[in-house]
Amino acid sequence: MFQSLQDGLLSAFKSLQGKGKLTEANMRDGIAMVERSLVEADVNIDVVRKFVADVSEAAEGRRVLLSLRPHEEFIKIVFEELVNLLGPVDNALALRRGEMTTIMMCGLQGAGKTTTCGKLAVVIKEQKLKPFLIAADLQRPAAIEQLHVLGKQLGVGVFSKEGATDPVSVCREGIAAAKSAHADVVILDTAGRLAIDAELMEQLKQIDRQINPNQVLLVVDGMTGQDAVNSAKAFNDALSLDGVIMTKLDGDARGGALLSVKAVTSVPIKFIGTGEHMDALEPFRPEGMASRILSMGDIVEVAREAHRMIDERERKAIEERMSKGVFTLGDFRDMMQKLRKPGLMTKMLSLMPGMGELSKIMGNVDNEKEMSRLTGIVDSMTPNERRNPKLIDTSRRNRIAAGCGVQPNQVSDLIKQFDMIGPMLQMATAGSTSDKMKMLQQMQGMMANDPFNPLGGMKIKGNTGKRLTPKEREKLLKEREKLLRKKKRG
Amino acid sequence: MVFWRKKRADTSEPTHPQSASTETVPTNRVADDSKNGPSEAKGESPQQDGRAGSNSAESTDSTHAKKVGWFRGFLKKTNDVFNTDIRDLWKSEGRLVDDEFLSDLYAILVRTDMGPSMATSIRDSIRDQYRGRKVQQSEILAVIRERVAQSLKDRGGSLKLAAEKPTVILVVGVNGSGKTTSIAKLANRLTKSGRRVLLAAGDTFRAAAVEQLRIWSERIGCDIVTADSGADPGSVAFRAMQRAVDESFDVCIIDTAGRLQTQSHLMQQLEKIKRVLQKKVPDAPHEVLLVLDATAGQNAISQAKGFSEAAGCTGIVLAKLDGSAKGGVIIPIAEQFGLPVKFIGVGEKLDDLEEFSPDEFAAALFS
Numbered sequence: 001m002f003q004s005l006q007d008g009l010l011s012a013f014k015s016l017q018g019k020g021k022l023t024e025a026n027m028r029d030g031i032a033m034v035e036r037s038l039v040e041a042d043v044n045i046d047v048v049r050k051f052v053a054d055v056s057e058a059a060e061g062r063r064v065l066l067s068l069r070p071h072e073e074f075i076k077i078v079f080e081e082l083v084n085l086l087g088p089v090d091n092a093l094a095l096r097r098g099e100m101t102t103i104m105m106c107g108l109q110g111a112g113k114t115t116t117c118g119k120l121a122v123v124i125k126e127q128k129l130k131p132f133l134i135a136a137d138l139q140r141p142a143a144i145e146q147l148h149v150l151g152k153q154l155g156v157g158v159f160s161k162e163g164a165t166d167p168v169s170v171c172r173e174g175i176a177a178a179k180s181a182h183a184d185v186v187i188l189d190t191a192g193r194l195a196i197d198a199e200l201m202e203q204l205k206q207i208d209r210q211i212n213p214n215q216v217l218l219v220v221d222g223m224t225g226q227d228a229v230n231s232a233k234a235f236n237d238a239l240s241l242d243g244v245i246m247t248k249l250d251g252d253a254r255g256g257a258l259l260s261v262k263a264v265t266s267v268p269i270k271f272i273g274t275g276e277h278m279d280a281l282e283p284f285r286p287e288g289m290a291s292r293i294l295s296m297g298d299i300v301e302v303a304r305e306a307h308r309m310i311d312e313r314e315r316k317a318i319e320e321r322m323s324k325g326v327f328t329l330g331d332f333r334d335m336m337q338k339l340r341k342p343g344l345m346t347k348m349l350s351l352m353p354g355m356g357e358l359s360k361i362m363g364n365v366d367n368e369k370e371m372s373r374l375t376g377i378v379d380s381m382t383p384n385e386r387r388n389p390k391l392i393d394t395s396r397r398n399r400i401a402a403g404c405g406v407q408p409n410q411v412s413d414l415i416k417q418f419d420m421i422g423p424m425l426q427m428a429t430a431g432s433t434s435d436k437m438k439m440l441q442q443m444q445g446m447m448a449n450d451p452f453n454p455l456g457g458m459k460i461k462g463n464t465g466k467r468l469t470p471k472e473r474e475k476l477l478k479e480r481e482k483l484l485r486k487k488k489r490g
Numbered sequence: 491m492v493f494w495r496k497k498r499a500d501t502s503e504p505t506h507p508q509s510a511s512t513e514t515v516p517t518n519r520v521a522d523d524s525k526n527g528p529s530e531a532k533g534e535s536p537q538q539d540g541r542a543g544s545n546s547a548e549s550t551d552s553t554h555a556k557k558v559g560w561f562r563g564f565l566k567k568t569n570d571v572f573n574t575d576i577r578d579l580w581k582s583e584g585r586l587v588d589d590e591f592l593s594d595l596y597a598i599l600v601r602t603d604m605g606p607s608m609a610t611s612i613r614d615s616i617r618d619q620y621r622g623r624k625v626q627q628s629e630i631l632a633v634i635r636e637r638v639a640q641s642l643k644d645r646g647g648s649l650k651l652a653a654e655k656p657t658v659i660l661v662v663g664v665n666g667s668g669k670t671t672s673i674a675k676l677a678n679r680l681t682k683s684g685r686r687v688l689l690a691a692g693d694t695f696r697a698a699a700v701e702q703l704r705i706w707s708e709r710i711g712c713d714i715v716t717a718d719s720g721a722d723p724g725s726v727a728f729r730a731m732q733r734a735v736d737e738s739f740d741v742c743i744i745d746t747a748g749r750l751q752t753q754s755h756l757m758q759q760l761e762k763i764k765r766v767l768q769k770k771v772p773d774a775p776h777e778v779l780l781v782l783d784a785t786a787g788q789n790a791i792s793q794a795k796g797f798s799e800a801a802g803c804t805g806i807v808l809a810k811l812d813g814s815a816k817g818g819v820i821i822p823i824a825e826q827f828g829l830p831v832k833f834i835g836v837g838e839k840l841d842d843l844e845e846f847s848p849d850e851f852a853a854a855l856f857s
Binding site: 036039040041042044045049108109110111112139140141142143145146147148150153194221223225226227228230231248250251256257 | 601602666785
C-alpha cells in the first residue's frame with residue numbers, strides 16, 4: 001500500500017541525501033517532487049498545493065537550513081504535516097452499550113459498501129456485541145442476496161423485504177426486527193449512487209431524517225482520483241458524515257484520495273479495507289499511514305498482523321514454551337508454515353522499517369520454494385540441534401546441508417533468521433502491550449543500527465564495537481553488493 | 491475543492507449573468523467561442539446537424555437524438571470545469587502567460603485525472619509557445635484540445651466480431667468497477683441488434699454476483715450459464731463455450747470476478763480462463779475488455795498494465811461516466827498502451843452504453 005507514493009517521496013529525499021547542506025534550491029527540488037508524487041498518488045490538486053505550502057513554510061521557518069542533517073529534518077517535517085493532515089485519529093465506532101446503535105453506510109456505486117458492511121459486522125462481533133444487517137439497497141440487482149450470503153457466512157441476522165420499493169420503510173421495519181432480535185448494532189446498507197444524482201441523494205436524506213442513525217459512514221474507493229473531493233463533499237453536505245472508511249487499499253493504489261477526502265470533509269477516517277476477506281478491515285492510524293508513505297515502516301502493523309495469524313490456543317501453548325525458553329527451531333518451522341499464506345511474508349517484510357526495498361527484491365520469490373527449503377533444513381537436524389542451534393558447528397552444519405541438499409551457508413542463514421524472527425514472534429505472543437512496544441522499539445533500534453540490513457542476511461547482532469579499517473569496510477561493502485546481485489538474479 | 495468552486499461561483503456569475511439560470515449554458519458558451527476561432531466552430535457549434543454527418547448510417551434518429559442529448563449533458567458537466575475554470579483565467583481581454591497562469595492551468599488539467607505527466611507536458615508546451623505573451627482563451631483551448639485528440643486518435647473502435655460464430659468476449663476489471671453492469675448493457679445492445687447472446691457468470695467469488703447477472707439476463711432475455719458460488723470460473727467458461735458452439739450462439743460474454751492487478755494468483759487465474767476458452771474456440775477470446783471506473787485516478791494506469799499483461803486486453807469500457815468524474819485517465823492509458831476505448835457507460839439503465847468517439851470525447855472535454 002502506498003508503495004508508489006513511497007517511491008516518489010523516497011526519490012525526492014534521495015536528491016536531498018548526501019548533500020551537506022540543504023539549500024533553498026535543492027529543497028525546492030524536494031518539494032517539487034513531493035508535489036508531483038502526491039498528484040500522481042491522486043491527492044486532489046488543491047490539497048496538494050496546500051500541503052506543499054504548509055511544508056515549505058514549516059521548513060523555511062525552522063532550523064532546517066542550519067540543521068546538521070537537513071534531509072532528515074525535511075523528512076520529519078513532511079511526516080508531521082502528513083500526520084497533521086490525516087489525523088486526528090478516532091477509530092471508535094461510538095457504540096452505545098445497553099442501547100441499540102444504528103450505523104448507516106453510504107457511498108458511490110462499487111465503492112465496496114456491502115462488503116464493508118460484512119467486515120464491520122465482524123469488527124462489532126469481536127467487541128462481543130451483536131450486529132444486525134439491513135438490506136436497504138433496492139437498486140442493484142442481487143444486492144439483497146449478497147447481504148444475505150454474507151450474513152449467513154458470518155452468522156449475523158439480515159433483514160430484507162422482497163419487492164419493496166421504499167428504502168425508508170424497509171429500514172424502519174428492519175430496525176423493528178433488529179430490536180426483537182436483541183441486536184446491539186444495526187448496519188444499514190444503502191444503495192450506491194452518484195453524488196450528482198439529486199433524486200437518490202434526496203432518498204438518502206429521507207432515510208437520514210426519518211431513521212436518524214447514530215452514525216453515518218462514507219465508504220470511499222481507494223482508487224478514486226481527483227473526483228473524490230466532489231463526491232465526498234456532496235455526501236458530507238447531504239448527510240453530515242461521522243466517519244470515512246476507505247476500501248481496496250490492498251492493491252497498488254496509492255490511496256491519495258484518503259488525503260483529499262480527509263481535507264474536504266474533515267471527518268475522521270475510521271478504517272481501511274485491505275483485502276477481500278471478511279477480516280481485512282484495519283483501524284486507521286495516521287502515524288502508521290504517514291510512516292508507510294515515507295517508507296519508514298510500520299512496526300505496530302507487523303505486530304498486529306502476526307497476532308492475527310496465530311489463534312488463541314496455539315498462542316497460549318507457544319507462550320508457555322517461550323516463557324520456559326524452549327522455543328525451538330522445530331516450533332519455528334511450524335510457525336513459518338503457518339505464515340505460508342501467499343504474500344504474507346512479503347507484506348510483513350514491507351512493513352518493517354527499512355525493508356521496503358528488500359521486499360521489492362524478494363518480489364514474488366516468497367513462499368513455496370523458500371518454505372520447503374526451510375522445512376527441509378530443519379528436518380535434517382537432530383532433535384537436539386533443533387532445541388539448541390548453538391550446538392551447530394561447522395561439521396554439523398555441513399552434515400545438515402548435505403542432508404537436505406543446500407549450501408552450508410543457507411543453513412547459517414536460517415539460523416540467523418531464527419534468531420531474528422524468534423523475538424518477533426515472541427513479541428506477537430507477548431502479554432502486555434507495553435511489553436510489545438518495548439520489544440518493537442528494541443527491534444527497530446537493532447535494524448536501524450545496521451544500514452546494510454536489507455542487503456545481507458538478517459543480521460541482528462549488535463555493534464561489536466570493533467572499528468573497521470577503510471579497507472575492511474570496502475571489502476565488506478563489496479561482499480554485500482555481491483550478495484545482493486546474487487539475490488536479484490536468483 | 492472548495493475554493494475553486496467558490497471562486498467560480500463568485501466570478502462567473504457577474505460576468506455571465508445570463509448563464510446561471512438557464513439549462514443551455516454550454517451551448518451559449520460554445521456559441522461565444524465560435525466567434526474566436528474557426529476550429530471551435532467546426533467542432534462544437536452544430537449540436538444537432540453537425541453530428542448527423544459524423545454518425546454512421548446505421549444509427550436511427552432516436553439513438554442519434556439520445557447520443558446528442560447525452561453529449562450535451564456531458565458537455566454541460568465537463569464545461570463546468572473546462573469552460574468556466576479556464577474562462578476564469580481571463581480576467582480581462584487576453585491574459586499574460588506567467589508562472590501563476592501556468593500553475594493554474596496545470597491544476598485545471600490535473601483535475602481531469604489525466605495525470606501529472608500529461609498535464610506537465612501540455613503546460614510546458616503552452617509555456618514554450620506563449621510565455622510572456624498575452625493570449626486569448628481560444629488559442630489555449632485549441633492547443634489543449636488538439637493535444638488530447640492526438641493522444642486519443644485512432645483509439646476509438648467498435649466491437650470486433652469474429653468471422654465465425656461465436657464471438658467470445660472476456661470482461662475483466664478490478665472490484666466494483668462496473669463489470670457486471672457493463673456486461674448487461676453490452677448484452678442488451680447486442681441482443682437488440684438481433685444477435686443471440688450467451689452470458690457466462692464467471693464471478694463465483696463475490697456473494698450473489700451470479701444472481702446479479704442472472705437477473706440481468708432475465709431482463710434482457712438472453713441465455714446464461716451459471717455455477718454455484720465458489721465453483722471454478724474456468725469450468726463455467728468451458729461449459730459456456732461448449733454451449734455457445736453447440737447451439738451456435740453469435741456472441742458469448744464471460745464475466746469474471748473483480749480482482750486487483752497486484753494479486754498475482756488471481757491474474758494467473760485469468761490466464762487459465764483464457765486457455766480454457768481456447769480449447770473450444772482456438773482464436774478466442776476475440777475481445778478482452780477491461781472495465782475502468784471513470785472516477786478512478788492514476789491507479790487505472792496500473793490496472794491497464796496489469797490486466798494487459800495477464801489477459802491481453804483489446805479494449806476499454808469506461809464505466810460510470812455519468813458522475814462528476816471526467817475519466818481523463820484514459821488519455822495517458824491510450825498513449826502508453828494503445829488500448830482503444832470501445833464503450834462508455836453513461837447511466838444506470840440498460841440502454842446507457844455508448845460507442846466511444848475520440849473526437850467527441852476530446853471536444854466534450856475541451857469545448
